[in-house]
Amino acid sequence: MGRFWSILFFLVPILAIATLVMANFGIAPLETARLPRSFSMAGDTIDQLFNGIHLLSALILSGTVLSLGWALWKFDHRRNDNPKARYFTHNTRLEIVWTIIPAFILVFLAFFQMKSWSENKMDRPTLTVNGQSVPVPPIVMVKAKRFGWEFHYAGDDGIVDTQDDIYIENQLVLPVGEDIVLQLESRDVIHSFYVPELRLKQDIVPGMTQFAWFHSREAGDIEIMCTELCGWGHYIMKADLKLVDRSTYDLWLAEQKSPYTPEFKSNPEVAAAENARYTESDARLERSAQAGNDLAENSIE
Amino acid sequence: MAEATVDNLSKHPRTGNPVSRFVFTYVFATDHKIIGLQFLFSSMIWFFVGGFLALAVRWQLAWPWSDMPIFGHLLFADTGGQMSPNFYTMLFTMHASIMIFFVIIPILAGGFGNYLIPLMIGAEDMAFPRVNMMSYWFMWPAFGFIILSFFLPEYGPAAGWTSYPPLSVLNGGAQTLWLMAMVCVGISSMLGAINYLTTIIQMRAPGMTMFRLPMTIWGMFITAIMQAFALPVLTAALLMQLSDRILFTGFFLPENVSINNGVAASGGGQALLWQHLFWFYSHPAVYIMILPAMGMVSDIVSCFSRKPLFGYRPMVYSITAIAGLGFIVWGHHMFISGMNHTLAMSFMVSTMLIALPSGVKVFNWIGTLWGGKLHLTTPMLFCIGFVSMFVIGGLSGIVMSAPPVDIVVHDTYYIVAHLHYVLFASSVLGVFGALYFWFPKMFGRMMNEPLGKIHFLLTFIFLNGTFFPMHFLSRMPRRVADPYIYDGLKDLLPLNQFMTICAFAMGAAQIIFLLNFFGSLWFGPKAGRNPWNSNTLEWTVPSPPPHGNFEVQPIVRRGPYEYSHPDVEEDFCPQTKNDV
Structure with a gap:
């Protein structure tokens, strides 16, 4: 034996x-x-x-x-024919x-x-503006929430998290062949942004603003996964990521570029939440209440 | 030796009515051996509970949303036996919590630690027998809380065993019970740790110097130090989370997080703080779960090689080094967490350094086998299985300690593979080896060898079938109830089904162990004092040892590994033998 x-x-x-x-x-x-x-x-x-x-x-x-x-x-x-094992210590x-x-x-x-x-x-990628190198600004702000992804594209001002942001849910379209910086934030619990093809993963912690970046050389339709347990619906928290060339991207973005995009209008809840974000007083409370209602709805099985 | 420390309560009551005698001997026992067996048996029961939870997890991954055998219709009659996603979340949360806090830590430190420490150092009992009893009885509130939590509407705690806030603060009431259970387990372990440290430092028999201690005791000693230092941190963190839940404090809740249906949290906290505190305990806990097993494996390998343990002192130093480094590596669980990315570099270096003492241990075990006269008994096979599986678990640890690679593998099945190679394929195989080895001492009977070998063979094959393929799944996130919702993961279904079949076969193989264990308990051939011709002190006393352990005060004259010494006629030389 x-x-x-x-x-x-x-x-x-x-x-x-x-x-x-x-x-x-x-x-x-x-x-x-x-x-x-x-x-x-x-x-x-x-x-x-x-x-x-x-x-x-x-x-x-x-x-x-x-x-x-x-x-x-x-x-x-x-x-082993020896009567005993060899003795060494x-x-x-x-x-x-x-x-x-x-x-x-x-x-x-x-x-x-x-x-x-x-x-x-x-080392966040940089660009040269007026002879000075500055970090590449985020092209989109990713807001993770139970159990989906919000993508806020910079509007005409080129800055994310402002009033003219373009809002899309669960679908991210990005250009290939350039440095892409994402701004990652969470509305409620910890999530994690994982795209296996891009070898990109970053936990998204509520209360923190983080940046992730990549430079894709290939176009394709891939998926974004959540890789941090965020509740019962963790497994349904996916989004599509479409990597396209720059001209297709520009065309696509132009189509979305009205503050009253079809997505925006068709989702009054989101519109209300977005408006609440920019009212001076009680913005914080309302947003919390809104997100809380979403949660309450989501947690009913 | 220890009149001052062993009081009357710890003696068996010789008089009184049989019921109270039974209660004080076996229930409210202060004898270290009975307490050790209490830990052993309760851990074994929970081992099977945790195993069933794991099989249910595997069932869902192989045949998602299908009718679970037996339990499906019992629990989910209205959905045709299809489990709910929240139930799945509960399954893996409780599988991990039970296996870590109710099985591996208690069986190693509580079970074998209690049973073996006084016997192997030549002491009559533990230094604090009643603290020892309290240590065991603090497990029962924890058991109660966890059992209770299964009956709550959300099926049980479901925030993962790591319980990251804000999710854990936001989840239902079962989480409160989980936190209270973990506090009790922590108190139990801390009481145990104080007891082990005092006993090992103060109550060694004459002649038992620190460098004559068997490796088992070194493993327990270093483990107790780690528990004593790390557990207070976890306990504090658990209490902070508890107060976030029930007193609405905001240790771990940042601003603008909505919990409890829109009520804004008090805020001002930091979610990452929990992760730092939690891993400051839970990384050392990884070593708490393997160092005692390493110690026991060293003793068993040396005994069945009939050869001294190769490099005793390097083995001691490497255990110490693993424990020391274990305190400064917790950040490698948090490379992707949002922690400062520069800090990841230093945690990477300290994590990689742990590979050095771990490697030294593996090389020394092989050095012990080399040139020996190997007796491949069941305990020996389990221990060699331990060594080979620990190599795999250790190497995948180096892979993930590289932060760029961790970007890919973090929170995927690669991690699941790694942790099961360390905790199941190493620690649990070590526990089985130790059970087969010390069973004759504990119960006075031998276990059946052929059944033991079949148990080993099946467990070994199927554990690899279950866990090795997980190394290929670094694109499949863990804790996902239905991975096939992602188009990119749909083609992994056959592989998952293969792993599930192996897991069920592995579970079935444990029936052989149960038959062997309970059969041998009553029908096994009687064991003498020293059935394995081993050197350490516990084999000089009858099996099972009487209350008070030693008939006469043992005097220790040599180290524990004098096997095949050229000057001795037999191939072993007990530590008390004086005529060499």
Whole structure:
């Protein structure tokens, strides 16, 4: 039986690596089990990092678990003729070796990935205006709420969160081939904005204004997922994301560009909520009440 | 040894009527062994409750909105057995809460910690037997609150086991019960931790120096330190959330959040504050859930290799390093949370450093096996299973500790895979190994070996079938009742069905364990004092040990791992043996 168990443990890294390879290269039956193709350069970098650490992990997994299986194969008491096990208690040199070498690998990994993190989360893209570089202004303000997404496009003034914003629900259209900055806010609880194709994820915390950015090189129809539990309807909180070229985008935006867009008019509740936002007094209270009523309606199953 | 610390209450009452004798021996027990078994049995019951919740989660993911077997029609007769989304949210919330707070922490620290610490250090009982009893009985209010919460209209707490506000503050009354339950569990663990620390520091037998302690005790000792330092933070955070809910304070509620049907919250709080406080406990809790298992695995691997534990001191130092680093890595749960993005860098470095002591432990376990005379008994197999699965769990930990990669995998099934490889495939396999190993000591009978091996084989195969494919699902968000609502996830249905079938098979394999456990309890062959020829002190006393543990004061003369010493005739050498 000793051989049986060592084969079982040999199978662990073999199957783990085989399935990982199948998933990564789209081999049946795991052809669907992988991340969708990345739409952005930053996403490619993340993928390379992901695959690189997986490769390293595969090496370590094979090394450790195969030697575990080998120990079971070789040192089973029925096949070990010595009356006793070998008596040795420690080897300081070995301990130092297997601490220092992984330490170097990990420190290298740590520094290697800092660039990717900073381009994804820390260094907001900039543009040059009058010889000065300024951060790219947000093209749209995303307001997450239970259980849907509001998208407020900047109106004629080019600034989001003002009176001439264009309001769309659960559908986001954005141009490809340029730096896109999103302003993320929440109306109620914590949500999270996840687009797998863009390798973009950011929790949206109520009371905080955050920015997320990406640069897609491909057009396509993809989905926005909520990845932070926000209540019973967490699973229905999805929105469509249409990535189109600039001219299509401009055309589309122009169609939406009346403050009384069809979407706006057809949804009096939203219109009321929007108006309340800009009344001087009691704006806060009304908005809360409005959102509260939405919640109350939503929570009835 | 300890006249001053063991009082009369902790002795079995020898007189009185049988009912009160039974009650004081087995119910309001102060004997560490009985309390250990109380923790063990209550954790085992909750283990099966938590397991059923997990199977219901898997059912929904494989056959969404279909009639759940048995329970579907019982609970959802009006919808034809189709569960509601809120019920699904409750399922995974309570699966995690029960498995973490009612199973793994109590069975490791409460069950094995209580049972083994005095026996392995040569003490008569714990330092504070009545505090020990209180520690167990604080679990019962928690059990009560949680059972009660299942009967509320919203089926139970449903804000995730992490209970992030504002959602948790906004949810129904079950959340209040959840918070109160967690406060009680926290008090139980803190009382236990104080007791373990005092006992290990003060009550070791003569000759039992710190560096002669078995690794099990080191694991429990470091765990107790972590609990003592981290739990007050969680308890404070729980009380803050409780007061946000019932006293309408605003610790975690920012301005303009509407709760309770439009009543504006008091505001001025910060939702991220909870996450910092929560993870300041709950990341160390991850190590609280694995360090004792690592300690027990070290002892069992050394015993069945018939060879000294390779690198005893590095093993001790690495446990200590894991615990120390464990306090400064909580931010890696929050890379995407909106926390300062520069701060993520420092948390990444400290998280990666934890891989070093963890790696040292794995290498030392392999070094222990190397050149040994391996006896592949059931406990040994579970422990080798632990080591191999811990490698997978540890490596996926390195993957996610990279913040750019975490952008993709955060809050997806990749995380679910990782945490189950650490908590189920490592901790729970370690617990099974320890149960098979110490069962003869606890109950005086041996467990059945062939059944144990079949149990191991099936559990091992099906746990990998259940959890390994989750590594491929980094585009599938977790906590989603019906992922197939997304067009991009529709093609994952067959894979999810495969995982669910494996999960059900794994659940069924536990029936073999139950049969073996309860069968052996009554019909197993009698075990002697030392059925495994092990060195540590608990094997020098009868099985099960009598009240007061040791007939004579044990004098410890050597470390716990003198297996196959060239100067000794047998291949083991108990710690008390004096003629070498």
